[in-house]
Amino acid sequence: GQSLEQPSEVTAVEGAIVQINCTYQTSGFYGLSWYQQHDGGAPTFLSYNGLDGLEETGRFSSFLSRSDSYGYLLLQELQMKDSASYFCAVYGDSGYALNFGKGTSLLVTP
Amino acid sequence: SQTIHQWPATLVQPVGSPLSLECTVEGTSNPNLYWYRQAAGRGLQLLFYSVGIGQISSEVPQNLSASRPQDRQFILSSKKLLLSDSGFYLCAWSSGLAGLSYEQYFGPGTRLTVT
Numbered sequence: 001g002q003s004l005e006q007p008s009e010v011t012a013v014e015g016a017i018v019q020i021n022c023t024y025q026t027s028g029f030y031g032l033s034w035y036q037q038h039d040g041g042a043p044t045f046l047s048y049n050g051l052d053g054l055e056e057t058g059r060f061s062s063f064l065s066r067s068d069s070y071g072y073l074l075l076q077e078l079q080m081k082d083s084a085s086y087f088c089a090v091y092g093d094s095g096y097a098l099n100f101g102k103g104t105s106l107l108v109t110p
Numbered sequence: 111s112q113t114i115h116q117w118p119a120t121l122v123q124p125v126g127s128p129l130s131l132e133c134t135v136e137g138t139s140n141p142n143l144y145w146y147r148q149a150a151g152r153g154l155q156l157l158f159y160s161v162g163i164g165q166i167s168s169e170v171p172q173n174l175s176a177s178r179p180q181d182r183q184f185i186l187s188s189k190k191l192l193l194s195d196s197g198f199y200l201c202a203w204s205s206g207l208a209g210l211s212y213e214q215y216f217g218p219g220t221r222l223t224v225t
Contacts, residue, residue, distance in 0.1 A: 030212075031212055033213070041218075041219075042200060042216035042217060042218055042219055043154065043200070043214075045213045045214065045215070048212040050212070087153065087154065091212075092156070092169070096142060096159055096161055096167070097142075097159040097169070098144075098156070098212075099156060100154040100156075101153060102153035103152075103153045
């Protein structure tokens with residue numbers, strides 16, 4: 001089976017940096033994805049790591065270590081609009097569909 | 111550009127009533143299609159996915175079913191709703207051209223309340 005673990009809640013101050021960790025267990029690994037979801041909205045794709053290392057997209061970066069079955073999402077220069085839920089996801093055993101973690105609720109405070 | 115539509119946006123149904131939620135995708139061909147459910151304050155649970163017309167894979171046994179009558183149409187159904195079926199239902203698509211597609215695009219969702 002598969003499992004993904006991420007913290008349920010994180011709070012950070014506007015302008016700060018926050019890291020959201022994700023550890024996973026899966027029989028076949030095809031990469032780690034990250035999605036953002038604002039309250040009442042649909043999830044939107046943020047980043048994907050297929051190989052070890054850091055991927056940077058603007059204020060957001062994502063890191064993967066396949067040997068440690070671990071990744072993280074790094075958000076820099078936090079803004080109030082970054083308050084949302086963040087999900088890590090890996091492909092299921094079928095290789096066609098993503099399985100999502102339970103999500104981390106990020107609250108950015110002034 | 112590609113767009114994904116879901117309807118209705120909200121739905122209140124009594125226990126034991128039937129359900130039909132529809133999802134359509136525009137601007138792409140042969141997409142992979144997915145149905146997810148999200149309970150209040152919880153994560154995304156994959157319900158069904160489809161890699162082609164008439165091909166449905168179920169991830170969780172339950173009283174829901176899915177069908178794909180056309181290439182870009184995905185329908186979620188139930189003959190008799192349970193209280194536990196309440197939640198936020200999300201349809202998503204990904205490109206079916208390159209096998210694994212790590213980016214999924216989600217529709218606006220249907221908020222279902224079973225009373």
